[in-house]
Amino acid sequence: MIKVGIVGGTGYTGVELLRLLAQHPEAHVEVITSRSEEGMRVPDMYPNLRGHYDDLAFSVPDVGRLGACDVVFFATPHGVAHSLAGELLATGTRIIDLSADFRLRDADEWSKWYGQAHGAPDLLDQAVYGLPEVNRDAIRQARLIAVPGCYPTATQLGLIPLLEAGLADTSTLIADCKSGVSGAGRGASVGSLLGESSESMKAYTVTGHRHLPEIRQGLQLAAKGPVGLTFVPHLTPMIRGIHATLYATVKDRSVDLQNLFSERYANEPFVDVLPKGSHPETRSVRGSNMCRIAVHRPQDGDLVVVLSVIDNLVKGASGQAVQNMNIALGLEETLGLAHPALMP
Ligand SMILES: NC(=O)C1=CN([C@@H]2O[C@H](COP(=O)(O)OP(=O)(O)OC[C@H]3O[C@@H](n4cnc5c(N)ncnc54)[C@H](OP(=O)(O)O)[C@@H]3O)[C@@H](O)[C@H]2O)C=CC1
Ligand SMILES: CC(=O)N[C@@H](CCC(=O)OP(=O)(O)O)C(=O)O
Secondary structure, three states: OEEEEEEOOOOHHHHHHHHHHOOOOOEEEEEEEOOOOOOOEHHHHOHHHOOOOOOOEEEOOOHHHHHOOOEEEEOOOOOHHHHHHHHHHHOOOEEEEOOOOOOOOOHHHHHHHHOOOOOOHHHHHHEEEOOHHHHHHHHHHOOEEEOOOHHHHHHHHHHHHHHHOOOEOOOOEEEEEEEOHHHHOOOOOHHHOHHHHOOOOEEOOOOOOOHHHHHHHHHHHHHOOOOOEEEEEEEOOOOOOEEEEEEEEEOOOOOOHHHHHHHHOOOOOOEEEOOOOOOOOHHHHOOOOOEEEEEEOHHHOOEEEEEEEEOOOHHHHHHHHHHHHHHHOOOOOOOOOOOOOOOO
16 A cells, blocks of 8 residues: 655645545555644544545644655645655655646746745756656656646646647647636635625736746647747636636648547547537536547637646646656556546
């Protein structure tokens, strides 16, 4: 059994890790931390987990106990993994960080977008960006994995086939993305109140969201050059889900895009390219680690519209984190993640 530690067990991504790992045949959660809920038993806080984790209680983060685990997930706000990663890596454990702490290659860029100094620039060289569809080989060797953000996962998976093939005009990419409110985390905030977020929809941070540099970094690697990207996130009245509508102008209309996408993801267990003409729904991935993609070229013009949907808490966070664990530890990649979505 793989011994698992989770730092930050009381947020949405922490409890989603618990839900997924409860079904994982090779993993056992040994430590789960919360400073505010120290001593509380997991099933007492999360009734959906009654019958699982009956002997597990939240404890304060302790490097000795976490370091005795084979893998430690960080499901914490940014900055926390910076402060503990160095000490933990020295114990020999692996770190899978769901926060943004190690996603950007450039520490100064990170400081600019996150509004604080980078707390562990010396570890950036060994951090691997955990998008398996791009970095699987590096993930196998990694000891420090940065799990991509939710918008970045949906957007990169939707645009990468066009960029890798050199088909898109890279100066005018557009990512028009919608998220459910769980993307904002479990902490109380006015914007997440039912009365504020239901029966309404709004764009936010149009001038620049902190996922912009992360998405751009990944797209530039795929395009092997600079990209111009406009990224507009929206908050929508649903709990889970990301819907990314992606626009790119193609240089060559003769290429069979359906074939391009199907071949690019033919061996990917968690990317499903839908038949021509499809419109994926967020509910078709709810609770699952799948990204469903459809590619369109309206009126046979040169503007391509890619539709990409994920569950922000699964492929956009905790499911992708478990997928990374499976790869890094040499397990079957789909272990504990093969269940279908909750809804059709
Ligand atoms: N929600 C989503 O859809 C997605 C979230 N993410 C990222 O995942 C991370 C977790 O997000 P989310 O699950 O929403 O929860 P929160 O960001 O609300 O994190 C809460 C958890 O972190 C713990 N925590 C907070 N501060 C510290 C600290 N200084 N030291 C140790 N533990 C701390 C909290 O427990 P306590 O304070 O009791 O110790 C709690 O368990 C964030 O970085 C988020 O950006 C990534 C992709 C998608
Ligand atoms: C709806 C909503 O508020 N979403 C969050 C993004 C999700 C998130 O938690 O960010 P990371 O993926 O970087 O961890 C936001 O826009 O800040």
